[in-house]
Amino acid sequence: MQDPQQKYNIYLTEESTDLQQQMKDQVLRMRRPDENAPRPYDAEYLPALSGISDDFDPGLRMAVYETNSRWIPQVRSKESLFEEIISQIRIPDFDSGNVLEFSGMVYIPSSGEYSLQIQTKHSAIVRIHDALLIDADFHRDVADVKKGNIRLASGFHPIRILMKKENNEKWDFQILAGQAGGSLSSLSQDVIFHSKND
Numbered sequence: 584m585q586d587p588q589q590k591y592n593i594y595l596t597e598e599s600t601d602l603q604q605q606m607k608d609q610v611l612r613m614r615r616p617d618e619n620a621p622r623p624y625d626a627e628y629l630p631a632l633s634g635i636s637d638d639f640d641p642g643l644r645m646a647v648y649e650t651n652s653r654w655i656p657q658v659r660s661k662e663s664l665f666e667e668i669i670s671q672i673r674i675p676d677f678d679s680g681n682v683l684e685f686s687g688m689v690y691i692p693s694s695g696e697y698s699l700q701i702q703t704k705h706s707a708i709v710r711i712h713d714a715l716l717i718d719a720d721f722h723r724d725v726a727d728v729k730k731g732n733i734r735l736a737s738g739f740h741p742i743r744i745l746m747k748k749e750n751n752e753k754w755d756f757q758i759l760a761g762q763a764g765g766s767l768s769s770l771s772q773d774v775i776f777h778s779k780n781d
Contacts, residue, residue: 608630608633611624611627611628611629611630612629612630612712612713612714613712613713613714614714615714615715615716615733626734627734628694628695628734628735628736629711629712629714629733629734629735629736629740630736630738631691631735631736631737631738631739631740632688632738632739632740632741633738635738635739638778638779638780639688639739639776639777639778639779640668640776640777640779641670641772641773641775641776642668642669642670642687642772642775642776642777643668643669643672643685643686643687643742643770643775643776643777644666644667644668644669644684644685644686644687644777645666645667645668645669645672645675645683645684645685646658646663646665646666646683646684646686647663647664647665647666647675647677647679647680647682647683647684648661648663648664648680648681648682648683648684649664649679649680649681649682650681650682650747652747654706654720654721654747655682655706655707655708655720655745655746655747656682658682658684658745664677664679664680665677665679665680668777669685670772671769671770671771671772671775672685672744672758672769672770672775674754674755674756675754681747681748681749681750682745682746682747683745683746683747683748683754684743684744684745685742685743685744685758686741686742686743686744686777687741687742687775687776687777687778688739688740688741688742688775688776688777689711689739689740689742689760689770689774689775689776690738690739690740690773690774690775690776691735691736691737691738691739691740691774692737692774693737694734694735694736694737695734695735695762695763696732696733696734696735696762696763696764697732697733697734697735697760697761697762697763698730698731698732698760698761698762698763698764698767699716699717699730699731699733699758699759699760700728700729700730700758700759700760700767701717701719701728701729701730701744701746701756701757701758702727702728702729702756702757702758702759703727703729703746703755703756703757704727704752704755705746705747705748705752705754705755705756706719706720706721706746706747706748707719707720707729707744707745707746707747707756708720708743708744708745708746709729709731709742709743709744709745710742710743711733711735711740711741711742712740712741714733716731716733717729717730717731720747732763739776744758758770
């Protein structure tokens with residue numbers, strides 16, 4: 584575009600409006616409210632993914648990794664020892680490995696505040712989009728119950744649950760979710776999905 588005097592205001596174009604909304608949505612998907620640093624958008628719902636195709640099947644991807652890290656590592660670039668698609672979150676049948684990951688999409692039927700709770704002595708991290716919902720990678724013996732609340736718009740949201748156990752431990756955990764203030768239950772097959780390419 585030839586606009587040496589910058590008379591053309593791209594902010595007023597339709598493309599700019601779409602870009603501005605995409606950037607706002609992405610920021611909301613990354614940030615968690617902080618009572619010490621309140622922002623006017625803290626009460627907004629995390630936007631669901633837009634333009635989602637029908638390339639999803641029920642269930643989550645469960646993968647087991649082996650690591651010598653003291654903390655829960657990034658596993659995206661690591662090769663798993665074992666993986667499968669599961670219809671409900673459960674303890675793996677595979678004995679080897681010390682890091683466990685559940686990943687996929689969670690479908691939120693109606694906008695609201697939701698809770699996710701992990702009962703375990705293992706280290707645990709939960710992310711929805713890029714927002715850190717539960718960070719229990721340190722002080723793992725302080726509390727057996729790790730819980731986080733998050734405001735989600737209706738639609739599909741990526742979820743990653745990572746846990747790490749000590750080598751001499753057996754996997755032992757329970758993961759429950761539901762609307763905040765209500766009863767919590769296991770994530771059922773009608774709300775958890777994975778890509779057909781997994």
